[in-house]
Amino acid sequence: MKLLILDRDGVINYDSDAYIKSVAEWIPLPGSIEAIAQLSKAGWTVAIATNQSGIARGYYDIATLDAMHARLRTLVAEQGGEVGLVVYCPHGPDEGCDCRKPKPGMLKTIAEHYKVPLAGLWFVGDSLGDLEAAKAVDSQPVLVKTGKGEKTQAKNLPVGTLIFDDLAAVAAELINN
Ligand SMILES: O=P(O)(O)OC[C@@H](O)[C@H]1O[C@@H](OP(=O)(O)O)[C@@H](O)[C@@H](O)[C@@H]1O
Ligand SMILES: [Mg+2]
């Protein structure tokens, strides 16, 4: 099974230091919806693992978060594709949960759901925590330069991190090779 896991904010949609607090603030990055649809139509299952501490911080509620993901699913479906499992961590940084990246809990949940090994599984993110989560379970860390990606690129990246301009470039690589 061809499974790809994506971070959300800064990879699929624009991110904000003020958090993405509403469907109106959830705006797809150029080419990201098309990339997910193309991957899906090429036989890839595209899942999402996203930190959403804005829930714990009280900036938005689960219903609003679900509405953002319903919007994502609708946009991808309009392009003939579909979005797989979406897993989020609603906790704050100080709650000590097992799911908040850089912990790999969400990657484990997704891999177990699809019964796919974590080793070598591509996880695409824009933050160092995304890459560290991948590395922690021997998945393939993939950095995109959208969102916080350019800032992240200047940090000390896990060995073997692959770097692409954006999600469209990741999709082209996976579909054409
Ligand atoms: O990139 P993903 O995982 O999809 O989501 C990131 C968001 O949950 C937010 O994560 C926050 O980090 P803290 O959770 O406050 O450390 C900040 O970086 C926000 O700018 C960002 O919107
Ligand atoms: Mg992100």
Ligand SMILES: [Zn+2]
């Ligand atoms: Zn959590």
